[in-house]
Structures are given as structure tokens and as C-alpha cells.
Amino acid sequence: MAADQQWTPARLGDRSGQRVIVTGATNGIGLATAHALARAGAHVILAVRNVDLGERRAAEMGGSTEVSHVDLSDLASVRAFADRLTEDVDVLVNNAGLVAQKRETTTDGFEMSIGTNFLGPFALTNLVAPRVRSQIVNVGSDAHKFATLDLDDLHLTRSRWNPMGAYGRSKLAVMLWGLELDRRLRESGSTVTTALTHPGWVASNLSNVSDAPLMSMFHTVTQTIAKTLANDTDAGAAPTLYCMTEPIPPGSYVGIDSRLGLKGGPTLAGRTAQASDYALAQRLWQRAETETGTSWPRM
Numbered sequence: 001m002a003a004d005q006q007w008t009p010a011r012l013g014d015r016s017g018q019r020v021i022v023t024g025a026t027n028g029i030g031l032a033t034a035h036a037l038a039r040a041g042a043h044v045i046l047a048v049r050n051v052d053l054g055e056r057r058a059a060e061m062g063g064s065t066e067v068s069h070v071d072l073s074d075l076a077s078v079r080a081f082a083d084r085l086t087e088d089v090d091v092l093v094n095n096a097g098l099v100a101q102k103r104e105t106t107t108d109g110f111e112m113s114i115g116t117n118f119l120g121p122f123a124l125t126n127l128v129a130p131r132v133r134s135q136i137v138n139v140g141s142d143a144h145k146f147a148t149l150d151l152d153d154l155h156l157t158r159s160r161w162n163p164m165g166a167y168g169r170s171k172l173a174v175m176l177w178g179l180e181l182d183r184r185l186r187e188s189g190s191t192v193t194t195a196l197t198h199p200g201w202v203a204s205n206l207s208n209v210s211d212a213p214l215m216s217m218f219h220t221v222t223q224t225i226a227k228t229l230a231n232d233t234d235a236g237a238a239p240t241l242y243c244m245t246e247p248i249p250p251g252s253y254v255g256i257d258s259r260l261g262l263k264g265g266p267t268l269a270g271r272t273a274q275a276s277d278y279a280l281a282q283r284l285w286q287r288a289e290t291e292t293g294t295s296w297p298r299m
Contacts, residue, residue, distance in 0.1 A: 007238060007265050011245040015042035019089040021128070023047040023070065023121065024096025026057050029139070029199050032237035033093060038063030045089070047081060047096075072096055072120030073106040075292060082127035090134040093240060094121040097139065097170075103161040110291065111155040117170035122177055123292040129192075130297050136181065136194040137243050142255065144172040145272050149280070151287055173284060175253070175275035180285045182251030183278065184296060193250040195243040198269060199236035200256035235265070242266035 020037050024030035025046035034044045034057075043064040048054035054067035070081035097117045106115035125136060147168030153159050156166060178196040185192055239254040248254065248268065255269030274280065289295050 007242055007246075009036045009040070009234075009238075009241060012036065012040040012241060013245075015040040018042045018091070019045065019087065020091040020093065021045045021047050021085075021089050022093045022095055023072065023124070026050055026053045029233050029236040029240070030093075030095040031057055031061075032233040033095060033240050034065070035061045036234075036237060036241055038065055042090075045085075049096075070124065072124065073110075073112065073116045075108050075120070075123055078120055078124045079127065082124065085128055085131055088131045088133050089128075090132075091244060092125065092128060092132050092136045094125065094136070094138045094174075095240065096121070097141075097167075099163050099167045101163065103156075103166075105155075108291075109155075111161075111166065113166035113170040114154060114173055117167070118173040118177060119288055119292055121174075122288045123294045125181075126289075126292070126294040126296055132192055134192060135244065136192065137240055138174055138178045138181075138194065138196050139240060140174045140178065140196045140198055140253070141168075141171040142198045142269075143168040144175045144275050147172040148274060149173060149176070149284070151280075151283055154287065154291075172272075172275060175271055176277070176281040176284050177288070178253075179251070179276065179278060180281040183281075186250065188298075195248065195251065196253045196271075197239040197243060197266075198253070198255035199239055200264065239266040 015037060020042050022030055022034040022037070022044060025034040025044070026048045034046055038044045038061045041063070046054045046058055046065060046067045047070045048067060049069070049071045051067055051069050058065040058067050068081055068084060069077065071077040098113065100112040104112050106112055108115065110119055121138070143164070147165070149169055149172050150159070175196060178194060181194045185194060239256070242254050243252070253269050253271050254266050257264045257267035
């Protein structure tokens, strides 16, 4: 796009006949992403943990939708979702994510943040990849820029745990996963492409990580500042949708076109040196295959 043109969802055009999976589509940027695609005519599969809420969201947005249960913190639920997917899809959007309120583990014994934000989506993608015809978009975060990843302590059994630290590590894992996913797709000659996105600082409920007085105050202050400095959910969804409309290089990282990457429109963005480490990405991939019991299919 020309530098003086502002990206809008109108760039989606007519998506009639396309099928798109969006995880975490009941709230925030996942809901905004699903809504924009449904308005553009796509058939949207809302892959959600809360099916009742998903049904309400689907009814509110109209268009062609369906709701399917998946709990990314439970590999049995991920496998069940994949088993129910009997038709091909054009795009898979791995959007769902969380900031854990306290240190806890998933059903499968993973640290909650990395289990839900990385290992669950990793397994889901491996399982449904043979049905994806066009693109896989993984929602990362610039939070990866403040994190490091030690594969010998993936689940923070030895390191100090805190909500935002664990979240940043999980998003660094997503960035590395996207790097290796792109390499594998290119190496295989697949027509499927992948991209990573950062939604900016979105005025959502993500900072509400605890009912403790100090953290509640942090959330209140964060929300007050966000009214001025943060994107709304539609703008937060724009980088994901941008990946579907613009001729960007495979494996691109799309973020926000402001100096701090907080508020603005979608644009190509940079990532840290660790998030660009192909050797680390391959080792993380191998570890994730072992942890999830899933592997990348031959494409």
C-alpha cells in the first residue's frame, strides 16, 4: 500500500466462499477479527472455550458462522476440535491467549501461560494443518522483546514466576514457532504461508490478572491510560486482517506504525535477535513436539 493510504477492513473485499478459524473469538481482538471476516462474507469458525458465549457472539455478528469448543490448555480438547474439523479451511488464526492470574498448570502439567499461548496452539496447528489451504496467522506480541527463553526451564519450575514475565516468555515462544513454521513451509514448497502479528496495546481486559488489591489498582490505572494511548479492539485486529490482504513476504511480523508500537495502523515490524534465532526455534519446535505428542505433517 502507498504510504499515504490508511489500511481499513474494506481491503478484505468479498470473502464469500472462504472458511476461517479464529481461536479466542468471544472477546477482544479475536471477536473483532471474527466480526470483520463475517462482515466480509467469510464463513467463520469461532473456536472458543465458552460455547454459550460463542453462540451469543455469533448471533450478534450475523453472517455465516459456527461455534466449536476448544480449550487450548487441554490437549484432549485440542485433539477433539481437530477431529471435528471435517472440511478444509482457508485461514487459521491462532489468536487466543491469556495472562495467567497466578502460577498454575494446565491439564497436561504445563505452566499455564506457555501451555495455553504456545503449546496448545502449536498442537492445534499441527493437527489441522492438512486442512489449511492458504494461511496460518499467529498472534504474537511485542511483549516478546522483554523476555528470554530457557528451554531447560520451559515451565518455570526453577525461575521466579510473575504474570507478565510468563506472558512475555510465552509470546517469545510464539515468535520462534512462527519463524520455524515459515522455514518449514518454504522448505516443503507449500503454497500455505504464515505470518506473525502484534496488535499494539489494546484497551481490553488483558491487564486484569488478579483480584488482589495491588493488581486491581494496576488494572484500573492501565485502563485509564489505555483510553488515550491504546488501540481499540478493531484497530488491534487490523494487523491480523492486514496479513490476509496485503502482499507481504511470507513469515512477516506485522505490528503497529507508531514509534512505541502501541497505537496506530498495521505495518511491517521488527523483532528481537532471540526471536530471529533459527537454531533456538528448531530446538523449541522439537521440544514442543515432544511435549504435545504432535508433529508437523508432510505438506
